[in-house]
Amino acid sequence: MKIKRQKTAYKILNFYKNTYGIDSPYKVLVDGTFCKACLSAKVNIMEQLPKYLDSDMTLMTTSCVLAECKAFGSLLFGPLKVLSQYTIRPCKHKEPVPAAQCLYSLIKQGNKKKYFVATQDPELSKKSRDIKGVPLLYLAFKNIILERPSNTSKGIENPQVSQAQSLDHQLKIVQDLKRKLLGEEIEPKEKKKKKFIKRKPTKKRKEGGNNVPKSNGGVKRKKKNKIKIASHVKAEWRKQ
Template structure:
């Protein structure tokens, strides 16, 4: 079981390292819900998190997260005590925000600071699954767990890989020239199909108008036939 878990961790870490530039020492942003779960399942975050990630790990929280825990008083006294062990990640808000809003703004859509997020907050998890490049940690069954990459992260990684593999415009031109040199391959010019043209109206002879009193062709034929018949009678 341990071997399988370690393989999963290395696979996920390799994914984020190759596609999003995550390198040790890892920076993990921790909220009050994660600390509450750690106390419930008796997980020592400071000791177990570096062992789980198999690398040096820096643990962070924010002033907004601390303020929210303090506001709940004795309910979150334990998580607050754990959180105070960690360094403060500057969030630079004009006024105190809720922990979830603070974390959302701090990490943002692009996660430029390369932060892991350690939380049990479902809404936070769901929001970051719709963005690419944020590894997420949670506690389940007395164990810290690294979530597999979201579909959004996989899609972005795939696009980045395709962009690296695809030849540039210059490389495409070089390949084209090499093909011509090697195989005599030339571009086939498309033949232009001539459009069928009708008769030129200017080349057609205009119909001659019949003068007044002039016989038509059929009338002329009838007249000639009658003349022949008349001659044949006289000669007979």
Template sequence: MKISRFKKSHKTLVYFATNFDYREPYQVLIDATFCQAALQHKIGIDEQIKKYFQCPAKLLTTQCVILEAEALGAPLTGATSIVKRFHVHKCGHEGKPVAAAECIKSMTKDNRYIVASQDRLLQESLRKIPGRCLLYLHKATPVLEAPSKASKKWVQRRAKNLMLGKQVEKIDYMKEKQGLKPTETTPNPKKRKGPKNPNPLSCKKSKKEKTKPELKGVEQTSLVKAKTKRKRVKIPAHVKAELAKD
């Protein structure tokens, strides 16, 4: 049983490591509901998680989690004292605490935390987001939840995109190798269709010619003037002088 449980957790950890960049030592973000369940089943969180993962793990919590647990008072006194033992990670809500679930959600946005919680609403909302990893207690045993549908879909989509990308690359490579198709890629034929009627080019010329007469008045006269001016300039002054002398 223990071996198969380890295999399952290991498989899940590897999945999250390869697809979502989770890295050792895995960071486990723990809330008071998890501590409460651990207390009820008389298990040591630290020991159990390390045994279960069989690799280094950092156990963390946030100030928001502690404050919420404290605010709930007597029923959670034991859980509160447990959760306070973990390293308190900065959550960005210092001075403006939010609900523990909201804090945890925001923490998982940019960081790879394994969320250890018994809060079903929090679990549900995290399952909808690809790449979120959940740990909970089933009675006295920790369970690393298999990747959610959202995570699997995301991974499948990425794999498809990669495949498509690779296929396109392969096809392009083959085309180049055969010396057939580098020019036959789809965009070119479209372009060719245009130039195949060489008329447009000639038309353009004719259009220019046609347009010029329309603009006649100023432009043409100025052009003519420019040309004549150039001709005048081309005749050197000395020559002119000599001509005048003659």
């Protein structure tokens, strides 16, 4: 799994290198949320991040990030100690501002300094994806992950959907317009009628016939009863 993650990271790094000229040694902006998550997962950023990206790098933070950690007191005391060891990147804020706002101010002009952003803050992550050429790092399942380039970084403003989905969408729009403008209702599809096979009618039995129906549906002929005549009577008939 570790080899697979590193191969994926290598492909992503090549994209940023070829597209935006972001090359080693990397500059990584780290905030308190990312540092706290790594401490909780017992992940040493200084050791594991260079191995993961297979490169030298400079871990950086700002005075606003440190001020935010101090404001949270014991909750972010550990991250404050770790971040204090990193390079302090000067920012233009005379008074401390929220960490997400401070780091965003360093990349919002097209990330000209070619920074990586390491954060667990959803607001900062979302804003970073909306800027071209900002590699985003986060922690998941006790592993540091380099996020795949966003659609903005890829230059995709409106991702295309499949042709079938597009046609269905267009058809739905046309149908909605018909209902609103013309008051037409879409005719429901006719249900297919089931085909019934008619059986051939059986021949009617002649009235007064000698045929009697059998119990199994066949026809049985009625036997004629024979009258027995005595032999002496037959002899008298012959004499006459």
